[in-house]
Amino acid sequence: MSHKTIVLTGCTRGLGRALLHAWDSMGHTVFGCGRNAEKVEALRAQVGDRHRISAVDIADEAQVKNWSEAVIDAAGSPDFLVNNAAVVHRPAPFWETPQEEIDKLFHVNVLGTSRVLKAFLPGMIQRGTGMIVNLSSGAGRSGIGGLAAYASTKWAIEGLSKSVAEELPKGIGIVPLSPGMVDTDMLRFCYGTTAGNYRNPRLWAQAAAAYILSLTPEHNGRSVSTP
Numbered sequence: 001m002s003h004k005t006i007v008l009t010g011c012t013r014g015l016g017r018a019l020l021h022a023w024d025s026m027g028h029t030v031f032g033c034g035r036n037a038e039k040v041e042a043l044r045a046q047v048g049d050r051h052r053i054s055a056v057d058i059a060d061e062a063q064v065k066n067w068s069e070a071v072i073d074a075a076g077s078p079d080f081l082v083n084n085a086a087v088v089h090r091p092a093p094f095w096e097t098p099q100e101e102i103d104k105l106f107h108v109n110v111l112g113t114s115r116v117l118k119a120f121l122p123g124m125i126q127r128g129t130g131m132i133v134n135l136s137s138g139a140g141r142s143g144i145g146g147l148a149a150y151a152s153t154k155w156a157i158e159g160l161s162k163s164v165a166e167e168l169p170k171g172i173g174i175v176p177l178s179p180g181m182v183d184t185d186m187l188r189f190c191y192g193t194t195a196g197n198y199r200n201p202r203l204w205a206q207a208a209a210a211y212i213l214s215l216t217p218e219h220n221g222r223s224v225s226t227p
Contacts, residue, residue, distance in 0.1 A: 010085030012039040014184035018201035022209035058112035068119035077123035091146035109153035136176035165221030173217035
């Protein structure tokens with residue numbers, strides 16, 4: 001597979017970190033971001049100079065703008081944009097979920113994704129090629145009790161992706177992608193130690209990283225899932 005430039009949000013933990021390490025081993029270059037500055041510094045020290053990892057809160061429009069401009073100045077528009085960053089709330093009936101938690105979920109999972117998308121998409125369109133992968137969830141394709149607010153944000157990602165797909169010119173594609181159940185801190189926050197029964201992130205990423213890079217504009221608008 002030829003060298004790819006990949007923009008990846010939420011790369012300091014969970015699925016994002018697993019994907020970064022997988023793409024590193026494949027020889028690709030990642031321009032990643034994470035909200036926690038200390039975790040960003042630790043990851044920089046681990047992965048070296050080939051990748052550029054930045055501290056960015058995707059819920060902050062100015063930070064997203066500055067980051068995207070720096071990435072494009074350094075490398076041009078990416079081959080792949082992977083919107084992975086997301087947060088979740090502690091399981092509870094919807095009416096018992098604090099409103100501030102619901103607001104945070106939508107600010108990060110939906111509005112944050114839309115900000116990153118708007119920051120990079122014009123350059124990809126101007127370039128005439130590129131693929132956008134928005135991390136969705138099984139919760140974005142069926143109801144899930146106890147996580148109604150989180151599921152709502154993932155339904156929004158599905159709808160956003162499929163709607164933008166109708167607007168894109170030839171040569172550009174966008175898909176919502178469900179990763180399946182993977183043993184991450186987020187999953188353990190929701191399900192406790194039972195999350196250990198799900199897939200190991202490293203093993204998941206070995207297949208998922210290659211699968212994501214196999215996606216082309218022919219997949220535009222489809223709901224897809226990692227193998």
